[in-house]
């Protein structure tokens with residue numbers, strides 16, 4: 126096998142996706158694991174002669190940034206491993222500077238794709254989430270592969286090569302101390318682990334079997350009290366209704382508590398990952414949207430009803446909430462979570478298909494949008510525009526699709542009145558934005 130070429134480059138600005146931008150003989154190279162301003166050697170990972178740009182990973186640092194710190198996790202350290210595991214790609218940067226870089230990426234996306242003007246806008250800084258100050262231990266949900274020897278493993282940043290692991294410092298301490306790394310997972314190909322942030326203790330392990338009966342054998346190795354469910358894939362995931370969950374020990378769901386209300390979340394159903402996220406986002410959505418008694422509000426991409434529930438409380442019995450979610454398992458959770466609220470209509474369906482009818486039947490005062498990474502469909506922006514709804518609160522986990530949707534909503538008569546960014550994914554390049562749009 127021939128080794129990929131190594132070049133020496135000076136790293137430029139940060140780009141969306143967590144790369145820094147370098148140039149070599151006129152060609153742009155997107156470089157991982159570096160910091161703007163550093164002089165580094167990089168190994169080319171994508172370098173087709175006719176490609177518009179190349180990709181590369183830092184392998185040696187000649188002039189380090191003042192913001193460089195030793196990576197907290199050996200398995201993810203690009204200076205120690207040619208194919209470090211993914212999931213902590215900013216771990217070599219000080220936490221404060223990670224946030225500064227994220228703010229630069231967001232401002233660049235908001236101006237370039239969103240059409241906002243820097244002179245008219247006070248672009249937000251990125252706020253630390255409440256809780257830990259070192260950015261570790263925040264993940265209440267983890268997903269692992271299993272290697273050929275039956276051990277928990279993660280894939281390389283840029284490959285499917287598995288590296289077995291015996292810790293993941295971003296995982297919640299209860300996950301780290303649950304004994305999951307000492308178990309033999311033979312006959313299993315994926316392991317999902319979740320901890321309830323209601324008590325910071327109750328663990329649910331979801332096992333995807335390649336061999337029938339393997340989950341029961343694995344479950345015997347866990348300490349008492351760990352909930353275990355098996356998940357058999359029939360061409361999909363439990364969340365899209367194509368698989369089935371079976372309890373092996375305990376329950377196949379976890380309880381959560383947010384703003385004093387209880388939620389039930391099944392196995393693969395969606396729930397926010399950062400331990401502070403559900404509370405923080407619910408509080409901010411309610412504060413920004415200011416729901417009033419008697420109002421009608423649609424919660425689109427509603428998940429298990431995280432925002433629908435406090436909104437239902439705020440609008441009261443004279444108001445109406447439409448909670449719209451596409452994944453059957455998550456929708457079933459939303460139905461249970463909102464059962465006590467007669468003012469809530471819980472609808473299973475794709476927003477693109479359902480919104481028009483809801484907007485026609487109701488008299489919507491406000492909308493919450495919390496779409497997946499791809500953002501909202503063009504048609505959804507058009508329907509919001511013609512519905513005439515006066516306030517839209519948009520929660521986004523991707524600044525590029527959010528910026529594109531800022532432009533779409535602006536073109537449909539909305540103005541971005543407020544935007545804020547939260548660091549709900551420390552030590553990665555990801556960030557969570559919340560925007561409030563008002564009708565002009």
Ligand SMILES: C[S@@+](CC[C@H](N)C(=O)[O-])C[C@H]1O[C@@H](n2cnc3c(N)ncnc32)[C@H](O)[C@@H]1O
Pocket residue numbers: 395396397426427428429430431432449450451452455474475476477495496497
């Ligand atoms: C980022 S999550 C937000 C969920 C919820 N707001 C929360 O914070 O817990 C996005 C949700 O949208 C759902 N979803 C994705 N695409 C959808 C679509 N086209 N129509 C309806 N729901 C969709 C996913 O299943 C997921 O539950």
